[in-house]
Amino acid sequence: MVGKSLKKWWPVFVLPTFIAFVIGFLWPFIWGIYLSFCRFSTVNDVEFVGFDNYKKLLDPVFNQNFGHAFWLTVLFAFLSTVLINVFGFLVALALTGKFKGVNTFRTVFFMPNLIGGIVLGYIWNTLVNGLLVSFGTHLTLKTSGVAGFWGLTTLLLWQQIGYMMIIYIAGLNNVSPDLIEAAKIDGANSWQTLIKVKLPMIMPSITICTFLTLTNGFKLFDQNLALTAGEPKKMTELLALNIYNTYYGRAGRVWMGLGQAKAVIFFILVVAIALIQLRFTTRRETQA
Numbered sequence: 001m002v003g004k005s006l007k008k009w010w011p012v013f014v015l016p017t018f019i020a021f022v023i024g025f026l027w028p029f030i031w032g033i034y035l036s037f038c039r040f041s042t043v044n045d046v047e048f049v050g051f052d053n054y055k056k057l058l059d060p061v062f063n064q065n066f067g068h069a070f071w072l073t074v075l076f077a078f079l080s081t082v083l084i085n086v087f088g089f090l091v092a093l094a095l096t097g098k099f100k101g102v103n104t105f106r107t108v109f110f111m112p113n114l115i116g117g118i119v120l121g122y123i124w125n126t127l128v129n130g131l132l133v134s135f136g137t138h139l140t141l142k143t144s145g146v147a148g149f150w151g152l153t154t155l156l157l158w159q160q161i162g163y164m165m166i167i168y169i170a171g172l173n174n175v176s177p178d179l180i181e182a183a184k185i186d187g188a189n190s191w192q193t194l195i196k197v198k199l200p201m202i203m204p205s206i207t208i209c210t211f212l213t214l215t216n217g218f219k220l221f222d223q224n225l226a227l228t229a230g231e232p233k234k235m236t237e238l239l240a241l242n243i244y245n246t247y248y249g250r251a252g253r254v255w256m257g258l259g260q261a262k263a264v265i266f267f268i269l270v271v272a273i274a275l276i277q278l279r280f281t282t283r284r285e286t287q288a
Contacts, residue, residue: 036260053261062258065234069242070269076149076238077217077273080156084213085206087157088164093194095165096172106169109162117159121226124155141228145235148228152236155223160216164209171205172198207281214277218270239266 031043036053040046056062095106112120128151129140141151175198183193199206221240224230230237230245237245243266247259 036264053257073239080217081213092165092168113163117222121223142231148236171202
């Protein structure tokens with residue numbers, strides 16, 4: 001009886017969500033791709049120009065450090081992904097034991113994830129710059145490209161390690177004690193148990209954490225804007241901020257179209273890398 005009612009009335013429940021999805025995501029997404037082939041100032045002032053915006057990305061006059069931002073973002077995303085997952089897993093490993101105050105430690109590590117990116121950026125800007133000055137240096141996050149890059153990396157690590165820790169703890173807690181006991185009986189030490197038993201069993205957690213950290217690294221915007229704003233001389237400008245500065249930094253129909261073209265390339269890049277990562281890690285899950 002319930003099954004027949006569901007088959008009869010499911011459109012009533014699905015339709016509102018589907019309409020919201022089309023209006024809020026699908027239609028703006030399709031319209032955004034079309035605008036990347038246009039010059040415009042508003043959606044009512046659109047001139048189709050074909051691939052002209054994409055050709056301008058190869059022109060130094062128009063690309064506004066797009067190449068530098070692209071490769072800096074690639075480096076930043078992969079470096080932050082590796083570091084966040086390594087430290088997140090190590091913290092999770094340390095906090096899966098049963099000792100007094102373990103829940104407090106988990107809460108403390110997770111709390112930075114609750115703070116907004118803009119707020120984090122301004123807090124770390126003040127703290128790190130004050131620390132650099134106290135050591136007698138003349139460097140700040142906005143006067144040194146190297147300091148700015150590592151400042152962004154450290155900020156993202158501090159914010160996301162706790163979140164990944166929670167996912168890794170869930171995965172480690174789901175590893176069967178019988179498997180660990182069997183490994184010990186077979187003579188495996190702690191390191192062998194970790195490599196041969198625990199890591200293969202938590203591959204689903206590794207897949208999720210790698211996906212989240214990789215995509216977050218590529219999409220980083222709030223922290224970049226608040227911490228360095230791309231300074232000095234766009235040396236710490238990541239791709240999302242570069243697109244924002246192109247779209248809103250100068251008035252004119254040409255720049256908005258160019259910014260939209262960059263956004264489409266950015267989308268293709270993130271999706272392609274995320275799909276490759278998912279394919280690689282899910283294959284390891286199957287093998288495990």
